Amino acid sequence: MRKNKKIDSFILAGGLIIVILMLLSLIGFFYTPYEPNKMDAASKFLAPSLKHFMGTDHFGRDIFSRVMKGLGTTATVGLSIVVISGTAGAILGLLTGYFGGIADEIIMRICDMINGFPSILLALVFISVLGSGITNVILALGIIYIPSFTRIVRSETIKYRNYDFVKSARLMGVGSIRIMFVHIFPNIFSTFLASVTVGINNAILAEAGMSYLGIGVNPPAASLGSMLSDAQAYLQSAPWYALGPGLTIILMILGFSLLSEGIRRSSC
Amino acid sequence: MKKANFNLKKSLLMLITLTLTVALCACAGDKNNDNEGTSSDVTSQAEPVYGGSVVVGVQQEFDSLDPHLATAAGTKEVLFNIFEGLVKADADGNVVPAVASKYEISDDFLTYTFTLRDGVKFHNGNAVTAEDVKYSLERCAGILDGTPLIKALSVIKEVNIVDQSTVDVVLKQPDTELISYLTAAIIPAGYDEQATAPVGTGPFKFVSYTPQEGLVVEKNEDYYVEGIPYLDEVTFKICSDSDAAMLELKGGTIDVFSHLTSEQANELSTDFNIESNGQNLVQGLFLNNAEAPFDNEDVRKAVNYAISNEEIISFVSGDEGYALGSCMTPGLSDYYEDLSDAYKQDIGKAKELLAKAGYPDGFDMTITVPASYQFHMDTAQIIVEQLKAVGINATIEPIEWSAWLSDVYTDRKFQSTVIGLAGQLAPGYLIARFETNAHNNFINFSDAEFDEVCAKVSTTTDQKVKIENYKRMQEILSEKAASVFIQDPPLLVAINKKLAGYKAYPIYVTDMASLYFTE
Numbered sequence: 001m002r003k004n005k006k007i008d009s010f011i012l013a014g015g016l017i018i019v020i021l022m023l024l025s026l027i028g029f030f031y032t033p034y035e036p037n038k039m040d041a042a043s044k045f046l047a048p049s050l051k052h053f054m055g056t057d058h059f060g061r062d063i064f065s066r067v068m069k070g071l072g073t074t075a076t077v078g079l080s081i082v083v084i085s086g087t088a089g090a091i092l093g094l095l096t097g098y099f100g101g102i103a104d105e106i107i108m109r110i111c112d113m114i115n116g117f118p119s120i121l122l123a124l125v126f127i128s129v130l131g132s133g134i135t136n137v138i139l140a141l142g143i144i145y146i147p148s149f150t151r152i153v154r155s156e157t158i159k160y161r162n163y164d165f166v167k168s169a170r171l172m173g174v175g176s177i178r179i180m181f182v183h184i185f186p187n188i189f190s191t192f193l194a195s196v197t198v199g200i201n202n203a204i205l206a207e208a209g210m211s212y213l214g215i216g217v218n219p220p221a222a223s224l225g226s227m228l229s230d231a232q233a234y235l236q237s238a239p240w241y242a243l244g245p246g247l248t249i250i251l252m253i254l255g256f257s258l259l260s261e262g263i264r265r266s267s268c
Numbered sequence: 269m270k271k272a273n274f275n276l277k278k279s280l281l282m283l284i285t286l287t288l289t290v291a292l293c294a295c296a297g298d299k300n301n302d303n304e305g306t307s308s309d310v311t312s313q314a315e316p317v318y319g320g321s322v323v324v325g326v327q328q329e330f331d332s333l334d335p336h337l338a339t340a341a342g343t344k345e346v347l348f349n350i351f352e353g354l355v356k357a358d359a360d361g362n363v364v365p366a367v368a369s370k371y372e373i374s375d376d377f378l379t380y381t382f383t384l385r386d387g388v389k390f391h392n393g394n395a396v397t398a399e400d401v402k403y404s405l406e407r408c409a410g411i412l413d414g415t416p417l418i419k420a421l422s423v424i425k426e427v428n429i430v431d432q433s434t435v436d437v438v439l440k441q442p443d444t445e446l447i448s449y450l451t452a453a454i455i456p457a458g459y460d461e462q463a464t465a466p467v468g469t470g471p472f473k474f475v476s477y478t479p480q481e482g483l484v485v486e487k488n489e490d491y492y493v494e495g496i497p498y499l500d501e502v503t504f505k506i507c508s509d510s511d512a513a514m515l516e517l518k519g520g521t522i523d524v525f526s527h528l529t530s531e532q533a534n535e536l537s538t539d540f541n542i543e544s545n546g547q548n549l550v551q552g553l554f555l556n557n558a559e560a561p562f563d564n565e566d567v568r569k570a571v572n573y574a575i576s577n578e579e580i581i582s583f584v585s586g587d588e589g590y591a592l593g594s595c596m597t598p599g600l601s602d603y604y605e606d607l608s609d610a611y612k613q614d615i616g617k618a619k620e621l622l623a624k625a626g627y628p629d630g631f632d633m634t635i636t637v638p639a640s641y642q643f644h645m646d647t648a649q650i651i652v653e654q655l656k657a658v659g660i661n662a663t664i665e666p667i668e669w670s671a672w673l674s675d676v677y678t679d680r681k682f683q684s685t686v687i688g689l690a691g692q693l694a695p696g697y698l699i700a701r702f703e704t705n706a707h708n709n710f711i712n713f714s715d716a717e718f719d720e721v722c723a724k725v726s727t728t729t730d731q732k733v734k735i736e737n738y739k740r741m742q743e744i745l746s747e748k749a750a751s752v753f754i755q756d757p758p759l760l761v762a763i764n765k766k767l768a769g770y771k772a773y774p775i776y777v778t779d780m781a782s783l784y785f786t787e
Contacts, residue, residue, distance in 0.1 A: 039653050041582050059583060059649065132666060214639045218664050220649045233642065236514075237531045 014258030028068030089149020097157025530586025599774025630659025
């Protein structure tokens with residue numbers, strides 16, 4: 001591993017975008033310029049102005065306030081999904097990679113099965129069984145993304161399992177669990193982190209997609225995807241409606257993509 | 269690694285596409301702004317010109333061209349121009365003689381006697397005979413092969429030919445509102461190619477049909493009404509969705525299109541005449557009267573006081589909807605009573621009633637809404653906001669349409685729902701459902717007086733008594749606050765400015781016979 005003296009420019013740019021967006025969504029939990037669900041017939045479809053930064057929607061609600069709230073929802077969902085699938089994926093990957101054997105075979109074949117389906121389709125099946133709603137979306141996508149993390153961690157673990165420092169640790173009588181988490185995991189952490197940022201991207205896009213299809217958050221609550229879905233009907237008459245949430249999604253994805261690309265570049 | 273690259277590229281691509289789309293939309297949007305209302309003063313009453321051809325945009329594929337087998341409203345809308353029944357609907361919602369020139373109903377409502385009109389010909393040139401009428405009605409009623417094609421007509425026991433121009437329809441049990449279902453098409457006896465080459469008696473005759481493209485009809489020269497139709501040819505063109513239809517309207521490839529949203533209508537109002545009329549649909553927040561807290565009349569009244577119909581209409585229907593106060597629409601003008609002012613929004617009164625009912629701090633409730641109906645979803649969101657003002661905390665539960673039908677409509681497992689009830693020509697179709705034991709009384713409304721009046725209405729022949737009783741039924745629904753009746757949403761139709769003579773119907777049809785070019 002080669003250590004970089006100065007921080008990678010991708011990490012810097014990506015990190016900056018993410019920090020700004022996260023700040024915006026954090027503020028959104030406590031304060032928004034307007035009440036995000038307050039309807040006002042008099043201010044329907046106002047174009048962006050100093051008063052309404054991103055304009056107003058078909059109910060006269062301030063789009064910027066809703067984007068702040070929606071950003072919080074979307075980011076929470078994206079992060080929760082990755083926490084679930086990342087944790088489970090890392091543990092499964094370490095165990096299967098380290099021990100191998102019949103359990104490894106079985107778990108990897110199950111992963112293959114899950115990977116065989118398009119993730120949105122699989123999520124739709126989960127949702128139709130569990131019912132719609134934000135927690136079920138998190139649960140469904142959380143489970144579906146486990147295999148992608150398992151695979152990465154497993155292949156890295158197999159690589160490190162046969163390294164001399166692992167062998168020596170084993171000869172010294174260090175327990176398997178300790179070897180996995182203290183000796184192997186720190187070494188594969190940067191690879192894992194890069195895949196986590198990609199995972200966050202996929203999760204955010206998937207949540208936006210699910211909300212767009214009307215099975216994510218329940219209205220009037222806002223998520224970026226559900227706002228985009230509402231905005232579609234008014235693309236011609238009020239194009240700014242789609243612009244607010246759409247640009248925010250793109251910025252967020254761009255930020256995380258830059259971040260993961262940067263991490264990957266500076267670690268290899 | 270590969271994935272990261274892909275995401276990066278994808279997000280850049282998305283950025284570019286979105287920017288371009290928005291830029292293009294902005295260009296298109298500017299032209300059409302700020303031109304609301306110009307359409308109303310262009311109702312040209314110029315002299316009709318005969319001839320010409322018109323293209324009508326329709327939104328869905330036809331399920332069957334056989335008038336007795338077609339069930340989709342969108343198909344019936346079109347077939348109205350090709351087929352006619354013994355009687356047909358007119359623009360005022362009345363049932364007027366068509367293939368029959370007059371009819372009599374026996375006092376016991378068991379025999380309907382029709383006298384056939386002279387000189388009515390099928391599109392194949394043959395005159396309509398009593399045998400054709402017998403065949404058509406027996407086919408609908410299921411006498412021919414056991415399965416009734418039109419359920420309401422299954423009360424027909426037999427159809428007797430009295431003489432060449434008189435037919436008796438005998439019923440199994442009395443039915444006072446059967447006449448509005450006898451609009452069922454009269455077709456040639458024994459003709460079995462209706463699905464591919466339909467033959468009827470209507471103002472237009474079938475020319476050709478291409479799946480996924482459309483249906484072409486031409487003028488029926490032998491139509492029994494003098495002077496109509498005006499147009500030589502009408503094409504019903506299938507547009508995949510309303511966005512596609514918008515483009516075709518703007519491009520000039522279609523002349524008439526209904527079911528526009530209020531935004532679309534605004535956008536088209538400079539280049540088209542926009543007609544707006546009721547849909548004969550009762551949209552409401554329906555409260556399950558058997559479910560707490562809506563089993564309490566005061567709570568239902570409080571909800572009625574909390575909700576402003578006007579605000580909902582201004583948000584979702586662009587101010588064009590008709591505010592309702594009970595379960596009947598203005599389209600059925602003879603029976604309609606305007607009760608829309610019964611519960612003017614009054615937050616103070618609503619809170620008072622809630623306190624009286626034992627909910628001084630409001631309560632939590634769920635509104636189940638079919639997710640695919642954006643119109644109802646939007647309405648539900650406004651209701652949530654309005655209820656907040658009186659302390660009622662409502663949450664929306666989006667549900668799939670088929671789940672709505674089974675859980676809400678059939679099993680009645682719901683607290684409240686936003687939906688539209690579609691009306692027909694028979695006024696009872698909308699309102700008789702609130703009779704305590706009616707199979708479709710999905711809100712579990714129960715009121716002794718209502719049941720009594722409802723029973724009365726189905727046994728009377730006197731139109732006056734009938735109207736009186738229907739009005740009383742509407743009043744009871746309003747007095748007991750059975751639910752929150754919101755609006756009859758507008759049916760917005762864009763029509764080429766060169767065309768005139770459009771007739772708005774209280775049922776779901778597009779009548780092409782009255783349309784004509786003005787130049």
